[in-house]
Every structure is written in structure tokens, then in C-alpha cells.
Amino acid sequence: MLNLVLFGPPGAGKGTQSQKLIEKYGLIHLSTGDLLRGEISQGTALGLEAKKLMDEGILVPDHVVIGMISNKLDSNKDARGFIFDGFPRTVAQAIALDELLKSKNSAISGMIALEVSDTELEHRLLLRGKDSGRADDANPEVIRKRIKEYNDKTAPVADFYKNQNKFTSVNGSGSKESIFDTIAVVTETL
Ligand code: B4P
Secondary structure, eight states, rough: OOOEEOOOOOTHHHHHHHHHHHHHHOOOEEEEEHHHHHHHHTTTTHHHHHHHHHHHTTOOOHHHHHHHHHHHHHHTTOOEEEEEEEEOSSSSHHHHHHHHHHHTOOOOEEEEEEEHHHHHHHHHHHHHHHHOHHHHHHHHHHHHHHHHHIIIHHHHHEHHTTTTTEEEEEESSSHHHHHHHHHHHHTOOO
């Protein structure tokens, strides 16, 4: 089973590259950002709680996203593998994910981290904000808050996978196609 964590700051291209990985390897895409936006658009209690935090660029509580991922793993028992996009975003989420997969006799195959400069991230997200309708893409202050949340809470997750010898870093600047070619080479070594 191929279980890939796609990692990187907001706007690094995790969602973009996930789409290409799905097409090539037939994996199930689990994006906590998309799952949360789905809850918001359905107007659920969870969505209402998450919206306030997401609009401010703050991470949603660990138990909320861990519960969502657990449900998705249970409802895709026959999957060939998963792409975890935007999850885990804290060390607590990484520990929980290891435990969830272990209980299903599975494990993370590797983490691929997309490296992009803060200036380029801000530029990409503001550009996307022009037509995405996402409140968290529209405001430079919120974007900076998201990058700070990443540096404070999410960046340490890389060490968690480095300690397990499962970490590879990829340059996330350049054309989407050339970045994907590099990701595919790494994926095929896992
Ligand atoms: P996410 O939905 O995960 O989104 P993201 O980090 O903003 O974007 P991503 O890296 O996927 O970038 P994309 O490919 O779209 O998170 C949103 C919020 O949800 C978080 O702030 C948090 O509040 C909450 N949340 C989600 N998961 C959570 C968790 N596990 N725990 C707690 N809270 C959680 O690319 C961005 C743009 O760049 C696009 O317009 C794209 O076209 C462009 N782009 C991509 N690659 C490019 C390239 N090579 N060159 C130029 N542009 C490129």
C-alpha cells in the first residue's frame, strides 16, 4: 500500500500536485482543507466552528481533523493507497496518523515536502484569492498568519518523518509539470 504525505506551507502546491498523483497512481486523495471546506458548505456544526478559525488563518483543533481522517480511512478500506494532503499539520496529528494506520496493519511510505519561498507563497495565494472566493486567500495579513502557523506548528512535523527516514524535500518552484516529474521519481523509490 502506498501512503504518501504531501507536505509544505500554504500555497506550496500540495493540492495541485495531489491531483497529478491521483491520476498517475490511482490513490485516494485525503485533503483536510477540502474536507473542512465541504463541512462549511454543508453548514454543519463542525463547519461553523472550523470556518471562524480558517478565516483567521488558524489551525483547526487536532481532534476535529483526526476524526475526519479516521472516518475517511474506514470508508475506503479497499484503497490502493492514500495521499495525505495538508495532514498531518501538527506532531500530535502525525502521532495519531501513525496509530490509525498501525491499527489497519499499514504505515506511511514517505513524506514529500515542497519547498517554496515565503514571497512566492504570498504571491500565489493572493493570485488564487482573486477567483477562489476563499476568505483566507484574500487578505495578506491572514496569509502571513497562515505561514506563521506553519512555521510554529507544522514545520516540526518534518522532523517526525526525518527521524523515521521517510522524508524527502523537493523544490516547489518552477513549472507544475517539472515539479511533478521530480515527485514521481521520488514516489517510485518508496
Ligand atoms: P489547505 O486547504 O490545506 O490549503 P493550502 O495550504 O492553502 O494550499 P496548498 O498547498 O494545497 O496549495 P495549492 O496546490 O492549492 O488549508 C486551508 C486551511 O484549512 C488552513 O489554514 C487551516 O485553517 C485548515 N486546515 C487544513 N488542514 C488542517 C489540519 N490538518 N489541521 C488543522 N487545520 C487544518 O496551490 C496554491 C496556489 O498556487 C494555486 O492557485 C495553484 O494554482 C498555485 N500553484 C501551485 N503550484 C504552482 C507552481 N509550481 N507555480 C505557480 N503557481 C502554483
